[in-house]
């Protein structure tokens with residue numbers, strides 16, 4: 001569904017992505033792991049169209065999209081849950097969710113009710129300002145906002161960062177049920193190894209802008225992957 005080929009990206013003189021290849025299939029969780037600063041966020045931003053690549057191509061269902069702006073990519077079914085959540089703190093929960101709907105045709109601009117089955121706490125807080133939510137509630141809102149767009153490729157950037165275990169459990173079960181629906185490719189960037197390894201169908205390890213290991217979880221040894229993550 002999503003294919004990334006030979007992606008290069010530079011920040012000024014420094015090269016943040018060096019020939020990155022990856023593919024993600026629907027009904028699967030593809031986990032990207034790697035230490036701080038190796039380019040994980042840069043890669044998701046490049047896929048979403050928030051950073052300009054200098055070489056390579058990104059395909060959705062065979063169509064090249066790397067010349068399209070972010071809003072066009074979101075219409076094609078890409079959605080990003082950014083690192084640090086990035087919700088609009090002055091807008092209400094409901095308004096934040098409506099922003100997720102902005103790329104949809106008018107007839108579909110309705111907050112899907114199943115969002116509140118995934119994240120019941122949000123239905124009680126529709127009129128509260130985003131900035132007044134706890135960190136864990138904001139993370140749920142950020143995921144719900146991405147899901148409101150009915151994505152076919154969901155990009156999640158470290159959704160467990162700074163989140164307590166009970167909410168991590170909830171997020172785990174939401175990701176599992178999204179995967180089991182079978183119509184969405186999920187790309188999960190994670191440093192929390194147990195969470196990543198439990199959810200992953202496929203694991204991609206990044207080091208300094210490169211993909212250095214890429215395989216099905218069943219073919220990878222947990223200790224080997226773990227070694228890439230320990231400093």
Ligand SMILES: Nc1ncnc2c1ncn2[C@@H]1O[C@H](COP(=O)(O)OP(=O)(O)OP(=O)(O)O)[C@@H](O)[C@H]1O
Nearest residue numbers: 011016034035036037038039040041042043083191
């Ligand atoms: N806007 C920017 N301008 C210049 N350099 C940047 C910019 N954003 C990131 N970088 C650099 O690019 C490299 C990759 O950063 P990136 O944020 O993609 O790493 P990451 O793997 O997501 O790290 P973390 O695990 O800490 O979130 C780092 O060396 C970083 O300092």
Ligand SMILES: [Mg+2]
Nearest residue numbers: 040041042083
């Ligand atoms: Mg990052």
